[in-house]
């Protein structure tokens with residue numbers, strides 16, 4: 235079954251007020267495209283201003299704390315993100331798993347807290363280069379999923395898994411179509427095992443050096459229901475061709 239594609243930008247630690255013009259331009263250019271949803275996961279400091287500037291565009295966060303409130307200096311809860319106008323959040327990005335030592339159990343708790351508060355979730359998984367070269371990529375990602383998938387997902391359209399091989403992030407070198415196809419099939423199998431038929435309606439995004447030049451090929455693959463885009467999401471010039479490729483792939487069924 236073909237799902238509407240989701241193309242989400244992850245701005246990471248980029249963007250100040252002057253960059254809201256890119257958010258506005260991305261919203262304006264993607265508004266008329268059918269069968270593709272666009273979201274931008276912005277720095278916390280820009281979320282509320284972006285929501286005000288472009289009420290029609292899905293604006294997300296890049297992380298969330300699993301607790302409802304409390305003594306967690308520097309963190310934001312799901313309710314706070316909702317209050318700022320966010321409609322989704324990334325959890326478990328490899329940059330957080332590595333730099334902040336986030337465990338699968340923590341990622342699961344974050345996903346569950348976000349969904350319970352009414353935020354959509356993009357849950358990231360992905361293997362290191364050493365694991366890929368040792369032939370353990372599928373087993374490693376499957377183990378990550380088993381330990382970090384939330385217990386329940388509600389509406390499957392509010393929950394996505396992003397496969398982001400760590401070695402492909404920010405390197406300009408995306409995974410090969412064969413590797414993406416193999417991994418996304420394994421992710422689909424795990425989602426169906428976890429959630430039954432609803433697992434067929436969870437979108438599986440690919441992330442890692444997605445750009446205009448490789449997006450057509452990637453979106454044509456089975457079980458690729460969209461992309462999580464880092465560097466190329468920062469400007470409308472780089473991002474729009476990717477969104478258009480997703481819309482064309484969705485239209486082609």
Ligand code: 13P
Pocket residue numbers: 244327398402403404405406441442443444462463464465466
């Ligand atoms: P790049 O698209 O810059 O490789 O980043 C991918 C990513 O980490 C998105 O979350």
